[in-house]
Amino acid sequence: MRRFILLTLTSLTCAAAAAGEAAKRAPFDPPDAAAIPASALGDSIRLGQHVLTQTQVYAKAWVGNGLNCTSCHLNAGRTPNAAPWVGIYGVFPEYRSRSGSVNSLQDRVNDCFIRSMNGKPLPNNSPEMEGIVAYMAWLSKGVPTGVDVEGRGFRRIVSAHVPDEAHGKQVFADKCVACHGPDGQGLPAADGGYAFPALWGPKSFNIGAGMARLGNASAFVRWNMPLGQGGILSDEEALDVAAYFTRQPRPDFADKGKDWPKGDKPSDSRY
Incomplete structure (x- = not known):
């Protein structure tokens, strides 16, 4: 009985802690785009x-590939679990x-x-x-300063599945080719840009990018892709x-040797 009571108290404590963490998050509620003020601030x-x-x-002067920021931060940074910018201002530095x-936030943008x-x-x-x-x-x-919003960053996959690149190639052929092309180089637009971004090659992100x-x-693919159909792929397929696609050839990152200077590099780093 004593062991049961201790386990119950431990479970309640963990549940309370989890609830407390959830309570610290602000709801995901971005302002309407039409609410941008008609002023000098609004212009910025x-x-x-x-x-x-x-x-x-x-x-363009600062970009070296064919992407827009919203290639990853969907819907002008207004989509939860797609690295949204809602609430991001108050968590920096x-x-x-x-x-x-x-x-700083500027450091993060330039990163x-x-x-x-x-x-x-x-x-x-x-x-x-x-701007x-x-x-x-x-x-x-x-959003209160220092408080995360629901849906910040990506909704992580928790799985013991060992990724299978050969099967991933088949998933890409079945689900991704229509937008990103059979060679992963994206779908060009009439204006010279891209209707859908390149996933590898010279016009894509380099090996130092978070998406690499x-x-x-x-996580991004699991909950956001195919575009407009997020959630249809299983954890294993994602x-x-x-x-x-992350293991395909892409640009190098010259300063990669400066990353994780304190030795805590994650296991899925490309270098």
């Missing part, structure tokens, strides 16, 4: 939105193990530009960077297809 917010959604047009230091966009950093005082920060701050309106890691890629 709109510029930031354009930079993030049409990066090839509004920030934030310690990040990859750099081994405390990063994506040099990795996911395979480009170079924006000046912090540029209208483009100021990005203004847009993310506007999306985070009403199996955990991130499989892991397999992510293992397949």
